[in-house]
Amino acid sequence: MRKLTIILLTLMPFLTKAQITLIPDQQFEQRLITLNIDSDGIVNGQILTNDALAVTDLYLGGGFINDLSGLQDFISLEKLTCYYNPLNGSFGAPYGIVNISTLINLKELDVRASHLNTIDVSNNALLEKILIGNESGGDIPIISDFTKLDLSNNPNVNYVDATNLFNRFTFLNMRNNTANNVYIDVSSVMINPPTVCIEVDNHIAATNGTAPYDTWVVAGNYYFSDNCVLSVEKFVNENFKIYPNPATDYVSIEQKETNGVTLQSVQILDSSGKWIRSVKENFNQIDVSNLSEGMYLFVIQTDKGNKTEKIIVK
Template identity: 30%
Template sequence: MKNTILVFVLFFTVPTLLLAQCPGSPPAGFTCIPDIDFELALIDLEIDSDMTVNGQVATDDISVITSLDVHSRSISDFTGLEDFIALETLISWNNDTPTLDLSNNTALTSITCYWSFISNLTLPNNNTVTYLNCGNNNLSSINLAPYPALETFIAYSNNFNSVNFNSNTLLEIINLQNNPLTSLIVTLNTALRELYCYNTGLSTVNVTQNTAIEILWCHENPLSGLDVSFNTALTELYCYNSGLNSLNLSNNNQLVKLWMWNNNLITLDLSNNLLLQNLDCGNNSINNLTLPNTNTLTHLWGYNNSLNSVVTTPYNNLEVMDFTGNNLAGVNVSTNTALTELWLWDNQLNTIDVSSNTALQYFDCGNNNLTSVNVSMLPNLIEFYCNQNSLTSLDAKNGNNSNLDWFWAQDNPGLNCIQVDIVPPFDTTNWDKDPATSYSADCALNIEELSNSEIKTYPNPISEILNIQIDEEYQYSIYNIFGQKVNSGYLFQGLNSIDFDNQKSGIYFIEIFNNETSYSKKIIKI
């Protein structure tokens, strides 16, 4: 009986004793895993064969693993990883790991450990690492000299002042964006295809030796200049917000995307960039823009420059055009039939014809010199702005006013009538016009004749009561001089009286309307 009890006690206490020895001195054949979240991840991945949280894992279970993905597991201690001796690929991003020691993982070729608060990273004792992504950590130094096979290095949003790439001649991708760099030397990295070094404080970026480069993002730096004349394979260039005074792109005939807004350019010649699809050259001082003679352009932003004219006729695939804030007296968009967005606010336009642009959804021609605008042929409009012009005619009867979420036609003092689908229009929460301007389903109707024959209002000026004599039922809305609605209601056939006693002295506008037409009149309250 005593022997039986002893066996029972030993059976149930041995596992506890083994756990107590870990991590100080693990039992033979076991590896300590002191981080519970790390062990739970191994259990979930069915790597820990005993499927029990006991602070250890059989070494045989992990020594044959070649790929380990433990991202987003809240792991703070990777003790035990050293016995993953066959590990080739480690994915451990989005953990909380101040220290990551990979020195014993000599088979590693690919390491992904970004966004993990790492301040101390020890790389493997090998020369076979080809991929390293340690971005968004707290690293300030790294030694890449032992890794001549490295092809991709991603280390954005750390604390690097510089990184030595002289031994990494096979590098194809470097990402050091959002680091406080004082220098960047990539002259020996002739295989480089992609370089991301934006928002680093660099004043120079020398890529003259990187003739294979296809993507260069060097924007948001105080650049003194940028030479891309040797980068004939370049397809994508971001150099916006960089203080550039000039940019020669005559040799970059593979360029597809160019974002270079907020610089100081006066002239931009893109005549050789026949593959260009996406151009943003806004917020410069450009008065001479030469676009490529091609139909590849789909997005064209040239806002806030000093352009007097622009040629847009070849671009029948153009979807977005923005020349807000220039000096354009006219724009021909007759061939740009794919346009869905057209932004021409704050120019010198006298006329605009959008009759061919039936796909337009967003159209802004505000703050120009327009006297007439017709968007009746644009059934897809979602936003339309024509405010601050000299309009006397506006036809917005496109058969789909219910789809028009934003409509601004205010600050057109000579505009008496806006032609719309029905009166009153649909939800007009974001519609704006001058109080004296009326909506009508047919602005050709003689408003003065309607006033004399069907509607009589008196007295004017008034002190208390406004009388309205009508021949049929209408609705009415009263606006103050600021365009605020102060009263509304229904008018019945015969004589109606509206009490103005509670209104302050001043100028008001009354709009009287039905489903077919409307009538506006200025009222003075004394």
């Protein structure tokens, strides 16, 4: 018994030692000190985990933060504001990462202009409000570049700000939504703003503005679909015309509509699948006069998918 007591007394300092959360970004920790969250008041790369657990509303806007490691221990958070932070940079790849998978109580999230191109909110079932857009102007050089946003696991979302994103943002998944008075803004000041496909459970009711979508307000270029992936593929397949076929001197590719899909290149392959050459401009007059007679594959590559056409060269 005495031996056991001695062992317990020896281990007691370790058993009672407070847990810590590592905060490697000094700007992040300095903001926590300024907000009186970091109780030791020293920038030392860590805070007490109990300090993090006590926070329900965290404002990190404009904090020049590059790394949000440590955020995962703020599990009581209901509101997180961290817009205008150059997470891992300010423009272009590699983009930043915000891991909020442990923040199961989160209801409001603002990550506008924070150099992101994706965010996973699938574990934040209580989420009601999300902002991922960019500034329309001013002196904020930090750019996010989302292509899609999946809110199918967030039935309570009633406010979505996806404004002024680049033309690659074309998909918003709003399936399983049960909220009332939903407001969605996908508008953009960009030249030729994209048409965003909003996936819902009943696209006919949503398009007609009937229940349960009669309280929804959507701003920007958009359309409703019950399967945005197939919808985009169909758009690619139906929206590009390639002619003449057979061809002798030139082949032209005509795009009927431009909103939402960007023609990037055309790959020319022979009948066996061997690559011949790549065309990245002047799609309306592709020279085929130097090709031998026979059948060729023209792979039309867009930012949303590809379309392959068989072309006969005489």
